[in-house]
Amino acid sequence: MRQRLIIVNTSPDPLKPLRNQKALVTGANSGIGEACALALGEAGADVVVNYVSRPEEADRVVEIIKQSGRRALAFQADVSREDQVQAMFARMREEFGTIDILVNNAGLQRDARFQEMSLEQWNTVIGINLTGQFLCAREAVREFLRRGVVPDVSSAAGKIICMSSVHEVIPWGGHVNYAASKGGVMQLMKSMAQELAPKKIRVNSIAPGAIKTPINRAAWETPQAEGELLKLIPEGRVGVPGDIARAAVWLASDASDYVTGTTIFVDGGMTLYPGFATGG
């Protein structure tokens, strides 16, 4: 029998692919996390805006989401602390009933030459960037499994998007704690995806390249610094948070229903080893 190609519109409202879904974005009061929270809200989701400091910034994000007609609430929690993460998920369940989408975004850098790196710098980065993703993902998965698939909401029981980095594959001298944390995120994501796919839970990563956010301000703030940075980016521009947020909406939606265990590099070609375009 000949197979027929069927073009499917996966959402009844293509402009609101996440209608009525409940999302939690960690580190959502600035940079990439903020852009993801706003984009998920625009796509129809109610959003928990997690933050650890600067509550006024979290409130600002919440207000913008509310103006678009969705529900939103700010919640302070250090993602590396099990008790705080569990309190956040309990509050989310109280307020929104459940969770459909987790964007594991909170992350930081504590840079140092290798021989000077302190155990505190190492532990802080691994604690937030890797253990934090584990703790949040585990709570989300417990809820996904409890609730299961609700076909009117999504064809998945839940979606997890891990914010990784091009440094899950590109080694990064002077930042070994950060690169190690993102390499860890890659295997955390893939192993979870493998284990949880039979339960209809999708787990994927986004690997941003250089995106204009506070984390790497020094790398793009001056024309000289930006010039150096652009040598590493074939597309010839530094990314903006919206570049990442659009990928997050797609990964959270049923449009990516057959995608799990993968990293989407959103990096203007940074992982294409641009030095080899003319060298090697």
Ligand code: BGC
């Ligand atoms: C880091 C940025 C850096 C970019 C490209 C990101 O993961 O947080 O500081 O500019 O990778 O190297």
